[in-house]
Amino acid sequence: MREQHLHALLHHLPAGVATLQGPDLRYGYLNKAMQELLGTDVAEGQCVADHPGVLPSDLVDVLQQVYHTGIPYVAKACSLPLPPQDGKESVSRCYDLVLEPVRDDAQEITGLVLFAVDVTQQEEARQRAHTLAMETRRLDARLRVLTETVPQITFSLDAEGLYEYVSPQWYYFTGQPPTADLNAIWPLLIHPDDRLRVLYQGDAARKAGTGWSYEYRLRRHDGQYRWMLSRALPELHAPDRPVFWHGALTEVHDQRELSDALRRGEAELRFLADSIPELIWTATAEGFIDYYNHYTGEYSGLTKEELGPTGWVNLLEPRKQAEAARQWVKSVAMGEPFEGLFRMRRHDGQYRWHIIRARQLADERGPRWFGACTDVDDQHRLREVLQVQYDELARTNRDLDTFVYTASHDLKQPLFNLRGLFEELRRSATFDDPEEEQLLSMVDDSLRQLDSTLQELAATVQDQRGLSAPVEQLDLRHIADEVLLGLRAQIQASDATVQVEVADAPTLLYGRANLRSILHNLLSNALKFAHPERPPVITLRSYLSANKQPVLMVQDNGLGLTIPKTPTTAFQPFVRQHPQVGGSGVGLYLVQRILASRGGHLEVSSSIGEGTTFTLHWFEEA
Amino acid sequence: MNLNHIVYISRAVRPLTDQDLHELLEQCRRDNSKNHITGILFYSHGNIAQLFEGEPEITEALFERIKRDGRHSHVQKLIDKPIDVRSFPEWHMAFHPLESVGFSQLQGFLMPDRVPAPPDTLTIADAMLIELVRLAVFGPSTEPAFPSLPGPTSA
Numbered sequence: 162m163r164e165q166h167l168h169a170l171l172h173h174l175p176a177g178v179a180t181l182q183g184p185d186l187r188y189g190y191l192n193k194a195m196q197e198l199l200g201t202d203v204a205e206g207q208c209v210a211d212h213p214g215v216l217p218s219d220l221v222d223v224l225q226q227v228y229h230t231g232i233p234y235v236a237k238a239c240s241l242p243l244p245p246q247d248g249k250e251s252v253s254r255c256y257d258l259v260l261e262p263v264r265d266d267a268q269e270i271t272g273l274v275l276f277a278v279d280v281t282q283q284e285e286a287r288q289r290a291h292t293l294a295m296e297t298r299r300l301d302a303r304l305r306v307l308t309e310t311v312p313q314i315t316f317s318l319d320a321e322g323l324y325e326y327v328s329p330q331w332y333y334f335t336g337q338p339p340t341a342d343l344n345a346i347w348p349l350l351i352h353p354d355d356r357l358r359v360l361y362q363g364d365a366a367r368k369a370g371t372g373w374s375y376e377y378r379l380r381r382h383d384g385q386y387r388w389m390l391s392r393a394l395p396e397l398h399a400p401d402r403p404v405f406w407h408g409a410l411t412e413v414h415d416q417r418e419l420s421d422a423l424r425r426g427e428a429e430l431r432f433l434a435d436s437i438p439e440l441i442w443t444a445t446a447e448g449f450i451d452y453y454n455h456y457t458g459e460y461s462g463l464t465k466e467e468l469g470p471t472g473w474v475n476l477l478e479p480r481k482q483a484e485a486a487r488q489w490v491k492s493v494a495m496g497e498p499f500e501g502l503f504r505m506r507r508h509d510g511q512y513r514w515h516i517i518r519a520r521q522l523a524d525e526r527g528p529r530w531f532g533a534c535t536d537v538d539d540q541h542r543l544r545e546v547l548q549v550q551y552d553e554l555a556r557t558n559r560d561l562d563t564f565v566y567t568a569s570h571d572l573k574q575p576l577f578n579l580r581g582l583f584e585e586l587r588r589s590a591t592f593d594d595p596e597e598e599q600l601l602s603m604v605d606d607s608l609r610q611l612d613s614t615l616q617e618l619a620a621t622v623q624d625q626r627g628l629s630a631p632v633e634q635l636d637l638r639h640i641a642d643e644v645l646l647g648l649r650a651q652i653q654a655s656d657a658t659v660q661v662e663v664a665d666a667p668t669l670l671y672g673r674a675n676l677r678s679i680l681h682n683l684l685s686n687a688l689k690f691a692h693p694e695r696p697p698v699i700t701l702r703s704y705l706s707a708n709k710q711p712v713l714m715v716q717d718n719g720l721g722l723t724i725p726k727t728p729t730t731a732f733q734p735f736v737r738q739h740p741q742v743g744g745s746g747v748g749l750y751l752v753q754r755i756l757a758s759r760g761g762h763l764e765v766s767s768s769i770g771e772g773t774t775f776t777l778h779w780f781e782e783a
Numbered sequence: 784m785n786l787n788h789i790v791y792i793s794r795a796v797r798p799l800t801d802q803d804l805h806e807l808l809e810q811c812r813r814d815n816s817k818n819h820i821t822g823i824l825f826y827s828h829g830n831i832a833q834l835f836e837g838e839p840e841i842t843e844a845l846f847e848r849i850k851r852d853g854r855h856s857h858v859q860k861l862i863d864k865p866i867d868v869r870s871f872p873e874w875h876m877a878f879h880p881l882e883s884v885g886f887s888q889l890q891g892f893l894m895p896d897r898v899p900a901p902p903d904t905l906t907i908a909d910a911m912l913i914e915l916v917r918l919a920v921f922g923p924s925t926e927p928a929f930p931s932l933p934g935p936t937s938a
Contacts, residue, residue, distance in 0.1 A: 447792070447919035449861060449912075470861050471912045486911035493915060494923040 177256075177277035180263065181209055186224055186273065188212075198241065198256075198277055215241045220258065224273060227260045231270050234260045238284050241277075255284040314410040318393070320403065322367055331410075336382025352378035352386045359391075370395055370403050376413060388417040440505075440515070442473070444530035448493035462508025476505045478512060485517075496521050496528065502541075505534060513538035562622045569618040576615065580608055620678070621751055632670050637663040637703050637713075640673070644680045651688045657697040659684070665704040666711045669779060675755045682748040683775055687717035692770070711779050718772040724765055752777075786866050788822070788836035789846050790912055792919060793858040795829040801880050803854075805889075808876050812891045820845060821871040825920040826878035827895065831855055832916040836869050862912060870902040895921050 171178060177195030179188060186209040191199070199214030213221050220236060227234050236258040242251050259276040308315045308328045317326040324343040332339055335350055351359055355377035366373040372394040378386035393408025434441045435455035443452040449470035458464060461476055468475075474482050474489075481503055492499040499519040504512040519532030583604060592598045641661050645652065652659065669676065684699065691697040700716040752775075753763050761780050767773040799807070804826065811824070815835070820842070822835035833849075835842060842863075850858050877893040880886045887894070898917070901910035 448915045469864075469908065471908045471915065474908045474911055475906070482907040486907050486914070490911060490914045490918060494918055 176279070177275075179275040179277075180272055181224065181228075181275060182272040184228065186210070186228065189272065195275070195277060198243070215243070217241075224260060224275075227262060228270060228273055231262045231264075233262065236260070238280060254279060254281045256280060311409075312411075316393075316408055316410065318367075318406040318408075320367070320405070322363065325405065334381060334412075335379070350380045352380070354378075366393075367403075367406065370397075372406070372408075376417065379410070387412055388414040439536070440534035442532050444470075444519070444532065446528040446530075448489060448530065460505075460507055477503050478506075489519075492519065492521075493530075496523075499532070502537070514541040566619055566622040569615045569622075572615055573612075576608070576612060580612075583608060617748075632672055635669050635671055635673060635676055637661075637667055637669055637676075640676050641680055641701055644677060644684060647681065648684055648688060651685065655688055655691055655697055657688055657691070657699060659699045659701065661701045663701070663703040665702075667703070669703070669711055669713075671759065671779065675759065679752050679755055679777070682752050683715045686748050687715065687719060687773075690719040690722070690773075691717070692719050692772075706778070713777040713779070715775045715777070716772065717774075721767045721769040721771055721773055722765075723769070724767060785839055786836060786869065787839040787842045787864065788834060788866050788870075788909075789842050789863045790832070790834045790861045790909075790916060791846070791849070791858055792830070792832040792861065792916060793855040795826075795831055795855050796853065798829050799826065799854075801882055801886075804876075804878055804880060805886075807854075808889065808891055811876065812874060815874040818845070821869055821874050823871060823874070823893075823898070824876045825895070825898075825917055826876065827920050827922075830920040832920045834871075834913060834916075835874070836866060836871065839865070861916070862909070868904050870904040 171190075172192050174192055175194060177198045178190070178192045179195045179199075180190045181187065182189045188203060188205050188207050188209065191203070191205065196203070199216070203212050203214045209216070209221055209224060217239070220239070223234060223236070238255045239258050240253045240255055242253050256277045257280050259274075259278070261274045261276070262270045263272045263274055265271050309330070312330070313328075314330045314334060315326075315328040316324060316331070319325050324347065327343055331337075331343075332341075335346075337346055337350075348356060348360060359375065359377045362373060362375050372392070374390070374392045376388055376390050379389045381387050390411045390413045391408060392411075393406045395403030396405040396407060397403050431454075437454065438456050439454075440457045440460055441454040442450050442457060444450045450468070450473060451470070453465050453468055453473075457468070461468065463472070471486075474486050477485050485501060485503060488501060489499055491497070498521070499517065501517050503515055503517055505515045505517075506512050514537050515534040516537050517532065517534045519530050521528050521530050587601055587605075592601075638661055641663070645659060645661075651657075680701075684701075687699045688697060695718065698718050700714070702714045702716075704712055704714070706712050749763075756763050756777060756779070759779065761778045764776040764778065765773065766776075815821070818837060818841050820835050820837040822833060824833040825831070835845065837845070846860070846863070873891065875891050875893050875898075877895045877898050879895060883894070886892050895917075901913045905913065
């Protein structure tokens with residue numbers, strides 16, 4: 162029963178078992194696995210040498226030797242082709258073949274036991290491990306080439322903070338010999354001002370199990386300290402604490418210098434902005450204020466946080482806030498400059514006028530806004546005061562004009578009456594003394610002079626009012642003819658010659674009444690102040706100056722006049738150059754007023770007893 | 784009742800699809816109505832801006848959560864301050880969907896050109912902030928001269 166049980170067990174063993182009997186090694190027992198391995202043409206009683214099945218021929222030789230020497234042998238990982246099964250192609254599998262001699266009681270060898278253990282899987286795993294090892298070696302070599310080629314210094318630290326590896330670049334950079342003790346030398350090469358910080362930060366990161374990134378100065382081979390960026394990450398063997406840190410050291414000296422310079426420049430600009438007693442601010446491209454200078458805080462009494470990205474609008478007068486907000490949003494949307502005059506609240510509640518200006522700067526860093534609020538309160542108040550005074554003056558002036566006009570008008574009627582009475586008197590009265598008779602003509606002259614003075618006064622006021630009359634294109638000859646027609650009596654009486662030469666500049670853009678008044682005054686003056694020994698010759702010439710500006714020249718051969726030293730007092734009203742000649746003395750004053758108010762000026766040259774030349778520059782030379 | 788409002792702008796990590804926007808809208812509406820959060824969110828071409836109002840503890844916690852949301856970055860808080868009254872009756876989201884079909888009927892959705900003017904309950908400074916934020920997200924409007932800000936006489 163037990164033997165039968167054992168037999169069944171042996172038969173179904175997953176390893177192949179066979180006995181080979183006698184010196185010619187005939188197959189004895191073959192279990193199921195061995196039978197499948199060797200194939201169906203192998204059967205009990207056959208010789209191994211004649212029917213080796215899948216066993217290689219050299220193994221058959223080895224079988225013979227084991228039988229003869231009695232020394233067991235194991236053939237490891239023998240590749241044996243399996244016979245084709247179920248139409249599947251033949252595949253090779255690996256077996257460890259164990260050859261064990263069998264002895265009888267007298268220790269004589271009677272045969273062999275052959276075990277075949279399938280080790281295909283183990284063999285494949287071994288192959289894979291080998292390939293993996295090769296690949297690892299290849300990757301390792303590549304990594305080494307890379308780490309030794311990149312400009313950075315690479316390094317590895319263990320959990321204690323001791324250097325495991327540093328790439329050769331470290332030695333080139335520091336100039337240290339390859340035998341240098343890294344852990345001892347490295348800290349000494351760090352700039353003394355950075356050393357403590359670096360050691361502390363490194364320790365802290367290792368304790369916390371995190372990476373690090375910091376900058377410090379490391380001494381180069383030439384003794385110069387250069388800024389380096391040290392970055393490292395832990396190698397985690399989860400879930401344990403990190404066992405290694407790997408990192409790289411990059412020289413960032415130049416960038417650092419540059420950014421230091423930038424920082425310095427920015428700090429200086431900021432200092433400048435903070436020193437200016439004006440509200441200065443900057444805003445992002447979106448229009449949110451991100452900087453207010455120191456003075457803004459001082460003026461408003463609010464912090465940057467209280468003001469916020471749009472809080473500046475709260476400083477304006479409540480009724481102007483919405484308008485200013487709309488204007489700012491529009492400026493931001495269009496990228497247009499912002500400008501406006503607003504009253505801004507000071508910390509003490511007083512509102513002061515400010516000009517708020519902002520412009521957009523667009524460069525490679527993207528658009529930003531720069532703004533300033535300039536306090537113009539004093540100027541604004543001054544302007545307001547001036548405006549009030551100006552308005553008052555203008556009104557007074559108008560009143561005065563009206564008074565003069567009214568007075569001259571009101572005086573006309575009594576004068577008219579006086580003249581009528583005088584005519585009546587002259588007709589009816591008789592004088593005994595002929596000298597008394599002369600009194601009549603003197604009274605007559607005085608009355609006539611009073612009349613013309615009143616008329617001129619009224620004309621002056623009227624002309625002043627005409628100063629604001631609209632301009633039109635005027636034909637100079639036409640206007641001159643009109644004026645001369647009005648003076649026909651005087652021209653005839655004095656036998657005067659008037660030459661009008663306007664071909665060079667025949668027209669003028671001017672007020673019609675003004676031009677007429679000017680011509681009238683100048684021509685009548687020329688007639689009035691004629692030299693008693695010769696008939697007057699008056700020349701009127703219109704031409705263009707070198708700058709293409711129209712000029713009018715009026716020349717006479719009359720008495721001439723004395724030109725005052727200071728031109729501003731040249732022709733004051735009611736100051737008369739020739740008291741022996743009748744007139745109110747307002748003529749030249751009026752000419753000058755009209756010219757000046759239209760943006761021109763009057764030039765006079767004169768010789769006593771020879772004549773006078775007036776040059777009218779209608780408009781100021783550009 | 785204590786109230787607070789917060790305004791921020793940010794950038795989406797990647798452009799949001801209609802599907803993303805729909806989900807975001809649903810999620811925010813659900814959470815916000817539960818937490819009594821009202822306000823408005825603007826989205827366009829990866830630009831995000833939001834104003835939300837509610838009780839200070841809730842707005843604070845919400846902003847902390849928003850800040851950590853991996854769907855956007857460059858979160859920039861513009862304002863965070865107490866307010867007297869709410870200015871928004873509900874919570875809305877305004878964006879241009881690729882396919883507007885289906886969105887128009889969605890609760891809480893607004894086409895950007897249908898966003899109402901900033902309410903009078905906001906200060907001018909806050910109304911201007913909303914206008915600038917809207918400008919930053921949607922770009923200059925083609926409408927004439929920003930009718931949504933209150934006129935000078937109404938202030």
